[in-house]
Amino acid sequence: MQNFQFMNPTKIIFGKGEVIKLSHEIPAGSKVLITYGGGSAKKTGLLDEIKTVLKDFTIGEFGGIEPNPVYETLMKAVELIRAEKYDFLLAVGGGSVIDGTKFIAAAVPFVQADPWTFITDGLAIKEALPFGTVLTLPATGSEMNNGGVITRKSLQAKLAFASPAVYPKFSVLDPVYTYTLPTRQIANGVVDAYVHVMEQYLTYPVAAKVQDRFAEGLLLTLIEEGPKALQEPENYDVRANIMWSATMALNGLIGSGVPQDWATHMIGHEITALYGLDHAQTLAIILPSVMQVMQVEKSDKLLQYGERIWHITGDIPIDDKIMLIIERTRNFFAIMGNKTHFSDYGLGREVIDKILASLESHQMVKLGEKSLVTPAVTRKILELSL
DSSP: OOOOOOOOOEEEEEEGGGGGHHHSOTTTTTTEEEESSSSSSHTHHHHHHHHHHHSOOOOOOOOOEEEOBBHHHHHHHHHHHHHHHHEEEEEEEEEHHHHHHHHHHHHHOSSSTTTTTHHSOOOOOOOOOOOOEEEOOOOGGGSSSEEEEEGGGTTTEEEEEOOOGGGOEEEOOOOOGGSSSOHHHHHHHHHHHHHHHHHHHEEEEEEEEOHHHHHOOOOOOOHHHHHHHHHOOHHHHHHHHHHHHHHTTSSSSTTTOOOOOOOOHHHHHHHHHHOOOOOHHHHHHHHHHHHTTTTTHHHHHHHHHHHHOOOOOSSOOHHHHHHHHHHHHHHHHHHHHHOOOOGGOOOOHHHHHHHHHHHHTTTSHHHSSSBBBHHHHHHHHHHHHH
């Protein structure tokens, strides 16, 4: 096991009806700006419920944060906060709203330059407005981590940032709020969480048995509960297990002391920025191809994954085992409604050079746990994904 430090200061408030506790978590006298996305928080009545709970606070609203939060939109919120002197943010929504709120929280006090530069130049984020979240879509784990991904449309760029300053102070996780989600969003959330686990698990062995077993437990839970969530939208136990799995998949626990990959995500970000595919759709396309192209480097963990998750054992040639493991993974994504090739979305060979050029422009030319995913390797991955 590798050396590591683990800290997660976010308080989780989990369960049915726990939104009632919001007023005890936000400092008295705060001027609160509620951030949200396309309006489902209003339509479902959640926004009104939150306002009732926070009736003793001064409250404002900022809606319209996109599924891939856009820099230009977020900067409008930054201007509003600076002008109206809001001092606490409450993100109501899924990972995109929370990611966007993290950017807003960091950008408000960042006056020395364009806040985009703390993403592109890796500048340290030394302070941020305090914020909490009410999660409505389990997927990204953003409700319990210190990272975010922001899109700048004018540059066709989708880039990540992270800082200890942007951990949420608290997150309310009520599975009931996921009942009304469209099937596509639930499917995407399960696939996103699954690939988050795989990015931290499918590398090479470092004798991290605890992390491996945690990761495998999450994968098995998502495989078991994901299809049920599509068939039984108001099954509380199913939704609760998916919600907690997605949070645990990227709160830092299973990634402590182990190598991490993230090549699938970096390539996927470029596909979303260039072609508008859902984040999870890009992951379902790219991960199986990464597994195939990098099968030698990942062989030990691939075989462990195949045995413990898909029960692929016996006297089968290793190459055949690995292809069967990849097939089972693709099949799971398909069961969840996520297609696994560019051609399924009407895209062809023309995407390859554009994606490679975009990766190069963002200095992403050596990806993966050992920096072995060079442009030549990425080209093979993209070719297999056609």
